[in-house]
Amino acid sequence: MTVNDPAVFAEHLVKRFGERRVVDGIDLIVPRGAIYGVLGPNGAGKTTTLRTLLGIIEPDEGRRSILGHFSPREASDRVGYLPEERGLYPSMKARDAIAFMGALRGLDRRTGRTRAAEMMEAAGLGHAIDEKIKKLSKGMAQLVQLLGSVVHRPDLLVLDEPFSGLDPVNQEKLEALILAERDRGATVLFSTHIMAHAERVCDRLAIIAGGKRRFEGTVDEARGTLPSRVRYLPARPQAGVAEVLPHDATPDGDGWRFQLPREGIEGLLVTLIERGYGIGGLSIERPGLHDAFVRIVGRDAAEGEPA
Amino acid sequence: MSNLLRTLRQAMTIARRDFIATVFTPIFLLFLFAPVIMGSFGAIGGMGAASVADGRADKTRIVAIVPDANARTIAEADTRLRAVFRRDEEAPPGLTTLRPAGDPAAQARAAFASKDYEATAVLYGPLETPQVLYGPRGKRAADYLGLLAAETLAANRLNGDVPRVTAVKTALERQGGSAGNRRQSASFAVFGVFLLNLFLASQVVGTMAEERNNKVIEVLAAAVPLESVFLGKLLGMFGVAILFVGFWGTIIAKLGSLLPPDVASALAIQAAVGTPAFVVLFVTYFTMAYLLLGSAFLVVGAQASTPREIQMLALPISVLQMGMLALALAGTARPDGWIATVAQMFPLSSPFAMAGRAATSPDLWPHIAAIAWQLLWVTIFITLGARLFRRGVLQSGSAKPFWKRARG
Ligand SMILES: Nc1ncnc2c1ncn2[C@@H]1O[C@H](COP(=O)(O)OP(=O)(O)O)[C@@H](O)[C@H]1O
């Protein structure tokens, strides 16, 4: 394989636990340099998919390659990983914890400690460099662990539910860090069940539910699976306007709501003006990623397993 | 980087962490000085016993009822003879001389009732045909009094001109030590290997439990193959062992050079294979025993998810380990018996038994075979351990141990 290969490639991945196919034939291609989201409700199989990709567990079927290696271990020094269940040694100092994580990935300790201090300063954690992990708040410990997963400057960064457990301020820091990693040239693959973050940072995403991939594409493409909605307010409300509007139009206060017709809205607007209803107000709303997500996985499934 | 190098590097990273985490704790100081603590308990007990004994020793006496003319000669003879006794407790009680008065036999009996001292043996009558009375535990003192009588008589005959002979003394090394000494070395070897192992193996499980509890295990497992994690943990604790042995080895060596040479040689390990080979073998078998038992403990640690479960599971292993020790000790008691052979073959007892064998039998080739055999088992244990570990820990965050999962 060459550098032009995708950062992550998976073909028909299957992982069974007992009789249950928790990962059920997933295909995935994460281009190099992309920020890629794996979205799905709780219990969809996101964590299991990521662990299988990283070689923490072996798939029962299918193949995968990481940075061009079919055996993920071969690439382990160029990969960073933040597991869903965070964990650091409580009695280690923050900078040592970061250096330790780097050392596991082949970074020499001295460099690790230097970078750890720099990165913590940059992330506004300068005061905690020599604090023991057990003295840090949960969110701070999580940021420290995140720094530990990038201290060796990996080519691929895998984050499992990175936003959960962070307050809004730290969530913003995390978004910035993900973007910075991408700008450095890394590929970022992360899972989440919260759409807002994905919507803001992802270049591409896959939506999985019940262990199957239901969608793959850009955020725009995901939103494009749902038609935009139109809200129309007549300038001169008169009976009979409903006959002109599409069949799915429903009254909404003084106005109406309906799906954006496939052929566009221009013809309809012309008719409305000619017939004298006029345009009192008009807005075309693109659906959010969340709406698309609910539509793709189904309303019940979107709720997910009780976490 | 080659795979082997990478595995080693990763293992060393983990080993270093475990080493530091173990050594820089107050518990470790307790462990490091455990021998002192145990030793001082022993010493306090010993001192108590000694002071009781001293109290009595101060007052016990051997008594010679001799005329004044002989009193000085017998005292001098006592000084000369007493010099050959190495330690106080071996020497006969101090000598008291009494002037004969009235019936010597009655006087001798009366000496046993004296309030000033506690007589163990009393001599009276002419030195040529002395009579000696002795009480319980006074038989040796009685013999000694007989010897004193003869010595005094000889000195009298020579008019006090006892020849002074100074022998030229040359110490001769005894090759390989006596059989009894060897067996003692053997048990010592086996026991030493065992005790250190017990501590270390349980310590390994402890760090394992810690990692499962605080979820670091996933960080490790993602970055490093489980075999490296395993190896790293074993190496880390081995570092602790080396620190421990090195610390006490240095102290004992320093103390040893301060001791008088004859005492030191009495204490020295006497092994059939020769001391240098024995030290090498001892270290090797220690390592093997440690790797085998450590990996067995690791497998257990991997299956359990709470410290309580670990304790529960560690118990059977400790019992098993005791069994192995008993087997190996039984083997060293009869080095040629079938029990010894079984103990040397069975993988878990083999290191103990072979360490014992190194003390009692001079052949080297069985050790080469045994080490190869044990290495094979170490590999099997670590590989198997890593596999079980993967099943136990890493299927998911909410993984159940395999015996529970089997039931649903
Ligand atoms: N080792 C395991 N044994 C049995 N079931 C598991 C195991 N690991 C995960 N699961 C189940 O697989 C499903 C998917 O889990 P997971 O991959 O963690 O989903 P997500 O990360 O999307 O929430 C869940 O129902 C979970 O309970």
Ligand SMILES: [Mg+2]
């Ligand atoms: Mg998950």
